[in-house]
Amino acid sequence: MPPSLEILCEDAPVVAVNKPAGVITQGAPPGVDSLADLVREYLKRKYSKPGNVYLGLVHRLDRPVSGVVVFARNSKAAARLSEQFREHRVRKVYHAVVERLPDPESGTLTDWLLRDRDAARVRLVPAETPGAREAVLHYRTLGRQRGRAWLEIEPATGRMHQIRVQLAARGWAIVGDHKYGARTELVPPRPVERWQAPIALHARSLTLKHPIRYDDLTIAAPLPEEWDQLGFGTQPLADAATAPDR
DSSP states (O other): OOOOOEEEEEETTEEEEEEOTTOOSSOOOTTSOOHHHHHHHHHHHHTTOOSOOOOEEOOOOOTTOEEEEEEESSHHHHHHHHHHHHTTOSEEEEEEEESSOOSSSEEEEEEEEEEETTTTEEEEOOTTSTTOEEEEEEEEEEEEETTEEEEEEEESSOOTTHHHHHHHTTTOOBTTOGGGTOOSOOOOSSOOOGGGOOOSEEEEEEEEEOTTTOSEEEEEOOOOGGGGGGTOTTSOHHHHTTOOOO
16 A cells, blocks of 8 residues: 655645655655655646656655655756755755764764665765765754664765764664664554665755745654654654753
């Protein structure tokens, strides 16, 4: 059964949805629904469109990651939005729960990453490594529970698996992210296949320029229900920021 689609924003050519963890953004194998497929079907039904429906994908989220994904309904808007992502003019805010408390509680991480295409993973390498790309992110701790930490993260670059590998390299693996060393699970609310298993990384919000009006547009996605088990999911940010260790 296809996952339900949560629409976060429909504003002229902009359509944004809350991607469930375990769903491929685009390019799913035969018989598997991608997020783009679900959005096309939604637009086709809502606007009674015959034939193919144009949908421009301007960025992606990793399969086990949830949160805001933006699409464009025409090619001009797709080009303008894609340019913003390519030039790092979109403010991206992620939330993550990691298995150990970061030290320091906030800061900036700068590394050089090399993509291993055969293994579909990324590793930290010296800056002089051929093909390596710089990765920078800023983080702060919002809360602490049972030896875990709830982080807010703003990547300044957009590298593959950047947040996952940069945190894991410091011993702060994201809950459920076994590809990068996690030892604990994030249990989904309903049984899923192993390849659909979620990790505790969520694209919380995006702020970009509207492709027609050019004013700021911020789109936010609520945390997934499986985050409730982590002890952070229902806490207001103000309370979580001062939550004591347990």
